[in-house]
Amino acid sequence: METKKIIGFRMVHWRSLARLLFATATLVLSSCGTGSYVPAPPPPPPPSANTFTNPLMIQIPIGGTVQDCPDPSIIRGQQPNDTYWYIYCTTDPLNDSDKDALGNFNFHLITMHKSSDLVHWTYVGDVFSLRPGWVAPSAGLWAPAIKFFNNKYFLYYAASDTSLPGGGAAIGVATSMSPTGPWIDSGAPVVMPEDNSCCPGTRRAAIDPEVIQASGKNYIYFGSFNGGISARTLSADGLTSDPASEKPITIDNRYEAANIVLHGGFYYLFVSASNCCNGPLTGYAVFAGRSPNPLGPFLDSQNISLLDSRVGGTPVLRMNGNRWVGPGHNAAFQDLAGQDWFVYHAVDRAAPFFAGAVGLTKRPGMLDALDWVNGWPVVRGGFGPSELPQPAPAAQPGDKNLYTPTFAAPDQPGPLMSSFSDEFDSSTLSPQWTWVRAPAAGTFGLTGQSFRFDTQNADLFVDSNNASVLIEDPPSGDYVVETRVNLNVPATGCCQNFVQAGLVVYGDDDNYIKLVNVSIFDTRQTEFAKELAPVPSGYPRYGSTLAGPPADWTWLRIVKRTAAVGETYTAYSSNDGLTWVRGGTWTHNLGSSARIGLVSMGGPGFTAQFDYLHVSGLAP
Secondary structure, eight states, X not given: OOTXXXXXXXXXXXXXHHXXXXXXXXXXXXXXXXXXXXXXXXXXXXXXXSEEOSSOEEEOTTSSEEOOOOSOEEEEOOSXXXXXXXXXXXXXXXXTTOBOTTSOBOOBEEEEEEESSSSEEEEEEEEESSOOTTBOTTOOEEEEEEEXXXXXXXXXXXXXXXXXXXXXXXXXXXXESSTXXXXXXXXXXXXXXXXXXXXXXXXXXOOOXXXXXXXXXXXXXXXXXXXXXXXXXXXXXSSOBOXXXXXXXXXXXXXXXXXXXXXXXXXXEEEEESOSOOGGGOOOEEEEEEESSTTOOOBOTTSOBTTSSBOOOEEEEOOBSSSEEXXXXXXXXEOTTSOEEEEEEEEETTSXXXXXXXXXXXXXXXXXEEEEETTEEEEGGGTOSOXXXXXXXXXXXXXXXXXXXXXXXXXXXXEEOGXXXXXXXXXXXXXXXXXXXXOOTTSEEEOSSSEEEEOOSOXXXXXXXXXXXXXXXXXXXXXXXXXXXXXXXXXXXXXXXXXEEEEEEEEETTEEEEEEEEEETXXXXXXXXXXXXXXXXXXXXXXXXXXXXXXXXXXXXXXXXXXXXXXXXXXXXXXXXXXXXXXXEEEEOOOTTOEEEEEEESSSSOEEEEEEEEEXXXXX
8 A cells, every 4th residue: 555545535644643642652650550630620610601612622620721621522421310411532632732840741541521511521530540561561542431230330442552462452441430530441442453354464443443232232333544443342341342243334544433323213323434633734524324223334415335346425524614624423312302413523724733743633623503494404404613702512410402404505506617618519629628647648538418528547646747637717706617527347246446537626736626426446435635745845735525425427416605815615516416415624725826727536447427517606
């Protein structure tokens, strides 16, 4: 596998960087391994709040605030007279100043925070001060999942590596009679490391646990891009799982971070896709499928399975062009007035990394309302991450919920701009088109019904800039560009990696927006990407998020709007030209002269057919 083309859509998966940092950083977490606590008591609970503003405000009793709360999990106190809410977050520093005497960041082994109103939070310590003995010395403890049953708290977590023979990621569990510990690890994994069925000699990513109880049984879900998400039956005591019961829940190379809720007779599976930790180009997003059975199959709103190679998933939370990018790894919960909410993490485009540690992405905790439209969940009515004050949840009995959902309307194209559009129904290309690096004769042409464009053994990716691009000048102002494309890679099977075809808004080889049908290992997906020219050392240049599943023929749209600074670009895809799935929104500074274009690249041997290219204004 090429180092530049790995899971996360040709972006470095920064969990691997975090693992490297664990191996090199000096940790100031010591003592007995059952929890570390701040000596000062938390301040008294503040009065109920009427509003909140993202990110969550988490105070440190000895001074400062928590700026990082990745992979949050939440629970309300389950024991008598405990009216607090508790959030648990993945191993990371608390903030930019959280360093030891040598200047190394302190990586806290799962942080704990509590609140009486779901708005004002206080850091109350770490679950572990030392890694359990079966965990590798440099491993991260990731993605906590807090549960309460058998009259005690269970905290499931991922160990990125183990000290067991062969190593590999695994799922552990610690228990406590209190939501803030002390925590006692079970002493062995709940899910042992597993070989990856696709690649002998490698281990699958057995991370990101979720646990539910359904029909008198316990189930544990785990997994990530490498190996997919699986589920097993969990023992009654919550400490072991049955490997023989394991069932696939999602196809690999697409999803991680399972979270399941029961709503209206269906189990809804929330899962995150793309890259969690790519600084200002993080493209994480949350999708959903549902099933009447806790073991699936989970289907999206188009009845496409999350196990299909043209992988299903209905968008729930995606970036919207504001301050926040890469929203994901959620936990859904209901407040005391019956309103559903999402806690999740995101990345601030203006402050994406810990100070002095470019590459170590900072992921503050976030909160937004979860709404339901025709039986499908969507965060904040489809408007996505909030950055302005929002009505606060009802955290205590008698609290009112003042949140009123407003639902985002999809963008609609206005009248067709015929001089910028092409039906590709003539014998030669219209003079509106020119080439960046004309392809070889015979590798493209018009069929009378479509534009044929063979896939090239070339690319537009960071410093690989040898692909041909068919371009035309854009109209002035805002516009919608749409095409219908067929890419004849097989619908199933591996591995035409990164063969792709679709739309670009092209500033130059190092500055563009791209929406393509793409083959990624054993999946076919719709990737929405952004590339930047060389930037400060260590900063990423390429990031991607996702839209809806592709089909034999896939409709693609990019909506361009002029913003206060630069432009916003929003992706849509469709399998029938009628029902459109909205993807994320990238910001960019391509300027008004950025051309509209088509690409067919990433590897030889296949052909893309473009039925038409339409350019329209935006409907009012």
